[in-house]
Amino acid sequence: MIALPRLAARGIRTALERYRARGADLPFGDPLPAHGVAMEGYFWRITDPVDGRVVIALIGVNRDARGGHWATLGLATHPAGTLAIAAAPDGWAAPDHLAVRSETEVGSFVADADRLEVDLGPGARLRISIDEAAPWPHRAFGGSSVFQSVPALNQYWHPWLLGGVVHGDAEVGDERWSLDGATVYGEKNWGKEGFPDAWWWGQAQAFADPGACVAFAGGQVHSGPLRTEVTAVVVRLPDGSVIRLGNPGTSPVTARVTDTTWDLHGRSLAGWEVDISGYAALGDAHVLPVPLPSERRNTAGALEHLGATMSVTLRRRGVLVWEGRSDLAALEHGGLARAEAELRRRGIPASAGATHAAPRLP
Numbered sequence: 001m002i003a004l005p006r007l008a009a010r011g012i013r014t015a016l017e018r019y020r021a022r023g024a025d026l027p028f029g030d031p032l033p034a035h036g037v038a039m040e041g042y043f044w045r046i047t048d049p050v051d052g053r054v055v056i057a058l059i060g061v062n063r064d065a066r067g068g069h070w071a072t073l074g075l076a077t078h079p080a081g082t083l084a085i086a087a088a089p090d091g092w093a094a095p096d097h098l099a100v101r102s103e104t105e106v107g108s109f110v111a112d113a114d115r116l117e118v119d120l121g122p123g124a125r126l127r128i129s130i131d132e133a134a135p136w137p138h139r140a141f142g143g144s145s146v147f148q149s150v151p152a153l154n155q156y157w158h159p160w161l162l163g164g165v166v167h168g169d170a171e172v173g174d175e176r177w178s179l180d181g182a183t184v185y186g187e188k189n190w191g192k193e194g195f196p197d198a199w200w201w202g203q204a205q206a207f208a209d210p211g212a213c214v215a216f217a218g219g220q221v222h223s224g225p226l227r228t229e230v231t232a233v234v235v236r237l238p239d240g241s242v243i244r245l246g247n248p249g250t251s252p253v254t255a256r257v258t259d260t261t262w263d264l265h266g267r268s269l270a271g272w273e274v275d276i277s278g279y280a281a282l283g284d285a286h287v288l289p290v291p292l293p294s295e296r297r298n299t300a301g302a303l304e305h306l307g308a309t310m311s312v313t314l315r316r317r318g319v320l321v322w323e324g325r326s327d328l329a330a331l332e333h334g335g336l337a338r339a340e341a342e343l344r345r346r347g348i349p350a351s352a353g354a355t356h357a358a359p360r361l362p
Contacts (some may be wrong), residue, residue, distance in 0.1 A: 022151035023191055031142045031158045031188065032113075034093035038063050038193040038293040041072075042093075042100050044116055046128065046166055047328050048182035049206035054078040054306045054328055055170050055179070057118050057126055059100050059109045061091040062293035071102040072291045072298055073109050075124050076358075078306035078328070080172050083286050083358040084124035087298050098160070098188075113161075128168030130184055134213070136160050137242050143187070143217070143232055145247050152223045154191050155199075161186030162213040162236040163205070185213060193293050195301065196220035197335055200231070200257045202278055204310040204329035209238035212324055214312050216264060216276065218246075218255050219334070231255045233266050233274055235314055237322055243272055243314065262310075262331050271317040278331045280308035283346075287339055287357040288332075298355040300343055302334035 016026075021036040034040050041060040048054070060072035071091025076083045088109075091102040099112040107120040113133070118126040142148050142158035166182040183205045199219030205212070218231030231253040232246030245251040251268035262278035282303070290301030310329035314321045348354045 019151060023153055023156055024151040025142070025148045027140050027149060029148075031144075031148060031156070032098040032160055034061070034095050035190055036063075036095070037190050039190060039291055040093045040100075041189045042098075042111065043187050043189070044111070044161075045185045045203055045330060046179055046182050047185070047205045048177075048179055049210075049328060050181070051177070052079065052307075052328065053177060053179075053182075054330070055126060055172075055177070056306065056330070057109070057111075057116060058288075059091070059102060059111070060291050061093040061100060061102070062291045062296075064296045065294040070296050071109070072289060073102060073107055073118070073120060074288065074356075075118050075120050075126060076286050076288070076304075076306065077170070077172050080175070081286075081359045081361045082124065082172055083356060084120035085289055085298070085356045086120055087296070123171055123173045125171035126168070127170075128166050128179060128184075130161075130164040130166060132163075132165045133161060134163035134211075134236065134240065136162065138244070143215075143234060143244070145232065145244065147221065147230065150223055150226070152192060153221050154194055154196065154223070155189060155219065155221060156191055157187065157189045157217045157232065159185070159187040159203075159215045159234055162215075162234070162242065163211060183210065185215065187215065189217075195290060195334070195336060196222075198257075198338070199302075199332075199334040200255055200262060201332040201334070202262055202276070202310060202330060204312075204326040206326045206328040207324035209322070209324060211238040211240065212236060212322070214276070214310065216253075218253070231264060231266075233264060233276065235274060235312065235322075237314075243274075245272060245274055257333055259333070262333075273315045273318075275313045276310065278308055278310045278329060280305035280331050282342070283360040284308075285342070286359055287342055289355040290334075290336070299336060300339035300355050300357075301336055302332050302339055303342055304330060304332040306330055
């Protein structure tokens with residue numbers, strides 16, 4: 001009889017592990033540990049409003065067709081416009097907390113919730129620690145809200161770090177940037193292999209109110225017969241409170257995105273209303289890669305601006321709650337065909353195997 005509760009507990013644990021291995025998390029679950037899906041992506045964005053500088057660091061821990069792991073590594077900057085990308089033959093993400101690592105001959109990337117160290121060769125290095133972190137405050141659901149509990153979606157999204165104080169520096173080309181006192185944002189996105197025809201994303205700090213942070217992510221999500229277009233918006237107000245919109249029916253957000261503009265509008269049944277307007281010139285974008293996990297290679301996938309303009313207005317029941325503008329915003333328009341077209345426009349043929357490109361500096 002004693003063995004029966006143990007067997008039941010083991011069965012429940014196994015069922016939960018299988019459920020999570022399809023990308024989903026139960027309410028009040030932690031989305032930050034690795035799920036074991038085809039792609040676990042981790043992204044940090046450091047903004048220095050004093051010197052007008054931005055550094056992004058990304059790692060995707062990918063699972064190939066045989067179950068082995070490899071990693072997509074990246075480091076990019078603004079206004080220097082540098083970009084370093086690598087496809088590393090090995091990668092690891094912790095199954096019980098936030099930690100990622102890839103250390104191979106093509107470069108190294110080691111990170112957890114408090115530190116980040118990247119070395120992609122001379123002129124492409126970053127070493128920081130994070131204090132006074134502003135974590136995601138809502139325990140029941142993450143950035144994907146109720147969608148986090150739907151198994152086998154193509155993409156999930158969670159902005160887990162909405163601010164923090166940076167200590168450290170970056171090697172950017174032949175310069176060394178001090179990043180002491182800069183602010184930081186972090187997110188995780190994960191899912192099965194395959195990308196939608198289009199997606200859009202944005203993030204900004206460096207508002208007049210230093211505690212403010214805005215992020216959004218949208219695109220086509222699907223799991224089996226379920227197909228819909230969803231955009232989520234997260235606003236961290238200067239007082240630390242966090243508002244999220246983007247649930248169909250209760251707080252829908254519409255998005256109109258072109259090559260140069262991002263316009264979002266959302267309204268909730270609770271009376272919140274958000275408007276976001278972004279602009280960036282097409283040639284200013286970094287062309288970033290996305291992984292093809294089963295093939296162990298990257299391909300051009302998204303156009304991301306690191307020094308764009310974003311204006312945000314938040315109202316409740318018609319009363320202005322907060323508004324701000326950042327000229328160091330990130331704006332992204334994703335899609336494999338779109339990225340390949342931009343490479344061709346810049347005179348870089350996709351047939352040459354190009355997976356990324358730095359912006360066209362004046």
